[in-house]
Amino acid sequence: MIGPTPRSVGTPPAHRLPRWVLAFLGFAAALAALVFLSPVFGSVRIPWHVVVAIVLHQVTGGAFPTAPCGSPSFLSLYFFESAVTREGTARLLSGLSTSYGARQCAIWTTIAWDARMPPLLLAVFAGAALGISGGALQGTFRNPLVDPYLLGLSTGAAVGAAVLFTFNLAPAQQAAALPLLAFCGGLVPGLVVYLAARGGGRSVETLLLTGVALNFLFSAILDLLLLYRPSSNINVNFWLLGGLGDASWTHDAIVLSALLLGGTAIGLYGRELNILQLGSDVAESVGVDARRVTRRIVLVTTVLTATAVAFTGVIGFVGLVSPHIARRFVGPDYRRVLPVVALVGAVFLTLSWDIAETVISPIVLPVGIPTAFVGAPFFLYLLYRRRGRAVGGPT
């Protein structure tokens, strides 16, 4: 059997939280910290305590007064500034007011909340979507090297985008049509695999190879389109590397909705995924309809991934790497892996976005570059680790 070997999870001591709960809480805390602090990064430097106050002010619907910007009050930015910075404390002790003017604070609020928060949340939601999709597919296909893109979803979406770029649409039309076409393009290969699974009598290896073949087919179509209109190369290439800069609150809401729907649906299959690790025959013998589970997982992950990719472009390795990290912390039980892998994917993509924004600021790198720099070595590590096992290592 390829893939994670089920092993019993020992009963934790009564006085300690189970390891998977600790992992869940740890990644959740890391994600919360990233959401609060990531808006610090960008071409305009905003003090971190100002960012914290702005985010608190916004997420509490204004209950947390920002007031940095003028009259000092308890639990205001003034408080924060006084409490956490030497300059602020010195100002407080000397009876001076806060240093930031109302205009400056208004600008910082717009930059931190309106400009930086939508792409940040898109990173969170898309990362979670890609992570949970990768985890579910690795479980379904019982192969740790599977990720959503292996089924051809990325190249399908790229073909959708390339079709758009071959037409000279007006910018407004293009902005509206791009996610739609990319979504449709991403759906096609996933649906073909889904329909193949419906046919019955096909092994998971056959379905997986169907996805791989579709991947090559769509790559050829993409090349053909780019050959037809070379000028669309730069747009497609940018899109193929992924980007979050054009995110809006609407995009966030759509991806969040897909994540909640798809994530919940996948989460219901945690136990079935566990049983599938023992093989289809064993699963059938204990009453699990392996083909139906496979079909549904492929369908849901296809929709989930296509929705995320439609707004972010192609971002590789999140779906591949996140499940492995999650399994390291919580073991092979998919009932625990699935919620944690969503958090891992979110943290991974959010950190990558922070790197993309800062490494050569003010230029923002395509986010696919930092994810690849982390993901590719990890992928190679997995390959060699697996090969080592195949020649006699532990299984």
Place this chain on the structure above:
Amino acid sequence: MSLNPSSAGPRNVSGSVFLVAILITAGVAVAATAGYYTLFPAAVGGPPGPHVTVLDDSDRTVTAPVNATRIVVLAPNVMDLVYRLNLRDRVVGIGCTTGIAGGMLNEYTPNQTTDWNLTPAMCITDFPTLDTETIANLSTQLVLASTLTYASDVATLTDTFHIPVVILAPADLGGIITDVRLLAELFPVVGTTALSLEAHLGAILNNASDLVTSLSYNDTPAPSVLLTYYFYEDGYGAYGQNSFGESLVALAGGNSISSNLTFEYADLNATVVLSDQPNVILYGTSWNDEWIVDGQDPGAWTSSAPYWSQLNGTKIPVDVTLITEPDASMIFYLPWLEHWFYPTIVPAPLA
């Protein structure tokens, strides 16, 4: 992990549970979405005061503050007009390519940086992405851009930061005068300066038109012209149909040999140039050949441009900005083109 069928019992997730779960999460999603929208903050608003609504060169309707005092200019040709209208003091930022591409000196000539008093501190990165946050942080009231600014960046400036963006991108030389009028609407403070500039530019264009009519009436043959701003191994960068480059040559009374090319900015095969043997070759030279403008080095033209020594026409180097940036300077340069096209008929302009 419990896999013992007897402990929990094997089961498949039924369709009804699936549906209920979807409905519940859909409700949560809708509520979350609604929550997001209630958290929409008030964005940075412009200072109170009179506003004017204009139609820019991209047919966008833009409402902007009258006589904005803090403006960002994202294209050298726009800066040319801003400077000529005495609005330089209002400019708080200019678009520059990054240090990778040579920074400010790849967009502005040394003469321009001196004359217009531009400093690297004013630079706002505009390639490969526009640094919109810095523009917002400068309390910018108005951005003057060209079509080179990405639509997504324009959307960020207008939708997120609520900073109006006016696109100045004349399709031909007449469009430059339209841009002067547009700026005069945005900045009534320029008053007679705009009227004077408009009249001056209009007079030059009218004279050019009269010259062409006169030459045509006298059956004077029009010279064939290659207007090129770079070369490469097999050809020359040239202007095709409906480009302002073609309009420039036509207004000066020449026949562009690249006017049948489909694209505005198109490559003309070197063998075609060799075959056509243009009477006049105007080639753009630049001030900085370190990165993207190798083909604009004056020395490189003579040593490396394809078939250069076999082209027999009159070869004239010109500042590349004067043939690539549609601005007032380009129109002021028009009499020189007329002189080079018809040296025996049109005298050289006074300096």
